[in-house]
Amino acid sequence: MARARGRQPTFDRDEALETALDLFWRHGYDGVSIADLTKAIGIAAASLYHAFGSKADLYREVLRHYRSVRIGAKEIADATSSYDAVRQMLDRGIAAVTMPGKPLGCMVSSGMLMTSEENADLAAELKAIRTASRKALERRIARDIKEGILPATTNAAALARFYMTVLQGLSVQALDGASAAELRLVAASALRAWPGAPSDLL
Amino acid sequence: MARARGRQPTFDRDEALETALDLFWRHGYDGVSIADLTKAIGIAAASLYHAFGSKADLYREVLRHYRSVRIGAKEIADATSSYDAVRQMLDRGIAAVTMPGKPLGCMVSSGMLMTSEENADLAAELKAIRTASRKALERRIARDIKEGILPATTNAAALARFYMTVLQGLSVQALDGASAAELRLVAASALRAWPGAPSDLL
DNA sequence: CTTAATGTTTAGTGAACACTAAACAAATGG
DNA sequence: CCATTTGTTTAGTGTTCACTAAACATTAAG
Numbered sequence: 287m288a289r290a291r292g293r294q295p296t297f298d299r300d301e302a303l304e305t306a307l308d309l310f311w312r313h314g315y316d317g318v319s320i321a322d323l324t325k326a327i328g329i330a331a332a333s334l335y336h337a338f339g340s341k342a343d344l345y346r347e348v349l350r351h352y353r354s355v356r357i358g359a360k361e362i363a364d365a366t367s368s369y370d371a372v373r374q375m376l377d378r379g380i381a382a383v384t385m386p387g388k389p390l391g392c393m394v395s396s397g398m399l400m401t402s403e404e405n406a407d408l409a410a411e412l413k414a415i416r417t418a419s420r421k422a423l424e425r426r427i428a429r430d431i432k433e434g435i436l437p438a439t440t441n442a443a444a445l446a447r448f449y450m451t452v453l454q455g456l457s458v459q460a461l462d463g464a465s466a467a468e469l470r471l472v473a474a475s476a477l478r479a480w481p482g483a484p485s486d487l488l
Numbered sequence: 489m490a491r492a493r494g495r496q497p498t499f500d501r502d503e504a505l506e507t508a509l510d511l512f513w514r515h516g517y518d519g520v521s522i523a524d525l526t527k528a529i530g531i532a533a534a535s536l537y538h539a540f541g542s543k544a545d546l547y548r549e550v551l552r553h554y555r556s557v558r559i560g561a562k563e564i565a566d567a568t569s570s571y572d573a574v575r576q577m578l579d580r581g582i583a584a585v586t587m588p589g590k591p592l593g594c595m596v597s598s599g600m601l602m603t604s605e606e607n608a609d610l611a612a613e614l615k616a617i618r619t620a621s622r623k624a625l626e627r628r629i630a631r632d633i634k635e636g637i638l639p640a641t642t643n644a645a646a647l648a649r650f651y652m653t654v655l656q657g658l659s660v661q662a663l664d665g666a667s668a669a670e671l672r673l674v675a676a677s678a679l680r681a682w683p684g685a686p687s688d689l690l
Numbered sequence: 691c692t693t694a695a696t697g698t699t700t701a702g703t704g705a706a707c708a709c710t711a712a713a714c715a716a717a718t719g720g
Numbered sequence: 721c722c723a724t725t726t727g728t729t730t731a732g733t734g735t736t737c738a739c740t741a742a743a744c745a746t747t748a749a750g
Contacts, residue, residue: 292726293716314602316518320708330729335709337727391601399598399663400516413664444673447661451674455657459649461601462615471646472653479680494696495746522738532699534740539697543738 299337302327307348311389315345315398315408342408352393353415356382359422367435368427369480372449375423376473379453383460384469395457420450440481452476501539504529509550513591517547517600517610544610554595555617558584561624569637570629571682574651577625578675581655585662586671597659622652642683654678 305326309318320341324331338344356378365371383392394416398409424446430436456469464472477483507528511520522543526533540546558580567573585594596618600611626648632638658671666674679685 290726291718291724293728295727312602313604314518316516317602317604317607319706321706331708332710332730333728341708395660396598396601399593399601399660400514400519402515402519405519416660416664441673444670444677447666447670448674448677451657451661451678452653453657454660455653455655458597458601458618458656459653462618464649468646468649471643472650475646475650475681476653476678479677492696493694493748495698497697521736523736533738534700535698537739 295337297327297329297333302329302334302337303348303351306344307352308389310345310348311352311391311393315341315405316401342405345408346411349393349412359418362419362422362426365426368423368430371423371426372480373473373477375449375453376456376476377470379456380460380466380469380473383457384464384466390463391461392454392457395454396461416450416454420446423449436481445481448479449476497535497539499529499531499535504531504536504539505550505553508546509554510591512547512550513554513593513595517543517607518603544607547610548613551595551614561620564621564624564628567628570625570632573625573628574682575675575679577651577655578658578678579672581658582662582668582671582675585659586666586668592665593663594656594659597656598663618652618656622648625651638683647683650681651678 306318306323309322309326313322320331320334323341323344324334327334334344338347362371362375365374379392379395383390383395394412397412398405401409424442427436427440427445428442431438431440431442452472456472459469459472508520508525511524511528515524522533522536525543525546526536529536536546540549564573564577567576581594581597585592585597596614600607600614603611626644629638629642629644629647633640633642633644654674658674661671661674
């Protein structure tokens, strides 16, 4: 496999994606302009379009890169138990929304929640990602119910939705300045609602 | 008190605020343009500026109107118990984010979470509202601890933050299409984490 | 009726928006 | 060297952005 034929790019595509990730993560899709991106990356607008297609396509690629580093449907399905899946999801979620040197919050949990109709397609893609995670958790919980690990009276859909609710709320809390330690206490509270979790009083 | 001196407005100011509320609620601050507002209200841009000052000022007034109809720091402080405050907060929150005929989600919980730096001041005002609610709940819980209603080992700050986290997550879930009934099950799960709540297994 | 006050409209401001045509630059293959 | 391929730049496109100056319209006070 020889080198590509034409002129070589003057910028590192992965570095540019990281730069775009930082901007989109920090300011959201609407809050970042093409001018912001080209200035931060250090290229002309035409180069950015040549490399990434459009602003929406760049956002999609940034989002794919962002998601590849964190826990998703696959990790949930592969967890040793649904309780462990939830614990891991919350732990990793907290780490993700409070990473030092990175923007606060989560691009998926807090991204494009309210946006114009012209960006409705991108918002729908984010919503689909959130829904897929919830469904994966629901399936993992249902499996534990079928295997008798969780009581038969457990409502898998409701329990999965509850922990997704907490996860999404954690992103808002991080954006409002909560530390990882404070969020771990929140996660601990949430885990007290797990079916069969010990009550500390009475 | 006689009538005002000059020409009478041709539009109802409260109706205009309601229209602006619907737009901002549905599409967020960035997702609504002055052109959107003037078209929906049915007035020229100059009239809107004459009546409301600026887009940011209009948003502030819309937000004040929006908040006046829902539970805030005062209702939390006046609740008969911190548990009741939390239960009411979740119940009313669910009703607010799933009101038929109204936009989904909550302007405060899901508003301006990621925005450009030029709107950082508005985002900070929303953050301040969220923080004030959390602090009010924390004080209400601390009072119940001091009065012996809650165990002395209870962490008021952590518990308040947990239920604010759930409340903010509920808004995302509503935006993603969850029904009020589904969200009530989420709230029920969350209340199982209350100190001394009965565990349904062992 | 005149004056003052207030709200309206038309018609615009300059700036920023996402995006692109066209020419130039640098690389490989023959 | 020449052709081809690819990425670059400059210099724009038309549109939309939030916002406003100035003239006109309607009201009450004097």
